[in-house]
Amino acid sequence: MVQILDIMEKALNGKPMSETDYQLKLFAPKCQEKVKAHGIKFDLKNPICDDDSLADDVFEAAVELLIDVGAYCTNTNRIISYTENEIKDALTNAPNEILMGEGKDKRWLRPRKVEDKTPPWCLLGAGGGACASDKSFLALVEGYAEIPEVDAITTPAITRVGGMRIRPASPLELLGAMRNAVLAREATNRAGRQGIPIMNSLATAESDIALAAALHPKYGMRASDGYMICCMDPMKVDFNRLNKVTVALSMGGPIGMCFGPLMGGYSGGPESTAVSLTAHHMMGILTYQSSWLLPFPLHLRYVSSSSREMLALISATGQAISRNTHLISINLNYTSGGPCTPMCLYETTASVTAAVVSGQSIESLGVASNRDEDRTSPVEPRISAEVGHAVAGIKRSDANELVKKLLPKYEAKLPNPNLGKTLFEVWDPEKRRPSKDYLRVIKDYKRTMAGLGVELKPEKY
């Protein structure tokens, strides 16, 4: 079994190569080579494919890709290579269930299968998006904790401490990370969800030192939370990230590697990005010692995951992983549209549907490409979770027909999306409910969804 010391040995003794050569002369052409060799081709008129053999081809191509390109350490400028046996061994030994959270909020996180009737694990929140103040952080996380379907929280990132913008690896980042931990617990406590796991620990801690500092027990982080470590695109790691891995392993916290190969970037088009995304899953359990995986593929131009190419590659990747492994894969989706727009709700509906029927769980979501501070609210993750529960168990072919009806509602707007409104324009933290405007949008959306055959929970307001 490959462990952290093995990773270091490989990082220190692997084949030397420049980063540019790794990306452009090894990784990128190998992605294309695998797609060609396996004849992988998506039918973008039908984004959610129900051809099992396509998913299996994507998986086989991904294993071959990982064997050929390994991972890349940017500190040593060496390739961390893996043999086929190491990959198979890691797949066999990967956990098939993780107990997350505490007390009555304790839940088993388990892998799902294609067309699984089990609802997805709902990791809900901001997907690490930036918030402008402690007030907005608390309002958001409290709102997330009240969502009935929530299994775990993904918090926003704090951007300021003492009125100053946080700087990387500075005392400001350490203080921000500590505050992130304390405020997240405070907000979940306020909602009566003391035991709910925070699974993007810690959004504010970009550097290893900030994560380590904020894990002092007095700040409230637990081994039953999730420790999310972001992989650099493509297949890259550095000592900062391996330090985080080592720290999380030392406290027994389950690591989730998050990775977002850009469609149109080094991985290429939709087919090769699906192969890359699948290979990243396996690279994550090895290099980042991950117990769970968090893919978040994004469109290079739209910085979202709702276009038809993105739906196709999310679905193919989900099926490739869930048909061929027992890895726990949680797809994070981004929308282009913002809060209080129908577009945002239709986008997240399409992405969540593609992931859930293909055997993944969900992290929802990054709103309006997660660009602006406070351009998000508790509504969008709630709707995403309701959709996730509603579509669990439906056939891929039915899901395909559904997304084909959703795409025309927003596809043409992706280049110039309506960014909607900001948190306190659409959310009343005292009443803990959306604005009247937003309620109208939500009700219209739910009526439309019912017309498309998806009955969502009635609005309680």
Add this chain to the structure above:
Amino acid sequence: MPLARTHTCGRRPAFVKGVCVLGTDKILKDLQKAVLSYDPDAAVKATKAAIKAKVPPMDVIDEGLVPAIEMVGDLFERMEIFLPDLMLAADAVKSSTSLLLPLLPKEGKNIKATVIVATVQGDVHEIGKNIVASMLMARGFNVIDMGVDVKTSDLVETTKKEKAKVICASALMSSTLGSQKDIVDYLASTGMRKKVAVLIGGGPTSKAWAKEIGADDWGADANAAVKLAEKYSKAR
């Protein structure tokens, strides 16, 4: 022999036929082929052949390199090719121009301004920065790509040494936005602020942030960055 290799989109370029009419000379066609097949070695070979044949260096640039790299830029814009193709094509152009520029008479150097491109201190995200650098190269700028996590002092010193007119500074994390402000402050403190335009970009940045820190402008994407570089380099 194929004119261009298959792109990362899996298709052969649709504009291959166009190559034949771009150049009037086999050497220039070979140079275009090198760019369109993302081959820096072939670009160097074709450039050396052009120099040996005494083709005026400016003609090599204007009639050989520019039309080819503009096509590559347009294809990338339409996502008919992808990032690796764009970067390799830009690299081929850079390999060629590095041989041609020393041969140009000083008054004839109508190459566009020098632009410094970097991801700011503390930030290791490179894709957006790479796209901007490649698009600028594709549009004829002399691009100095300083990489990621670039110290502010190094960036400013390089700007001074290279007599750059524009800095494109990328930040992808809310925690590294402050490094963009450092660049503006550092330039001001060294008396260079008015000589250099500071353009910022990256996920969490905005026009409002550019205004707040005193940067000259903000680009939402690589295309915008190129247009802004055109505008601000002419103004300096």
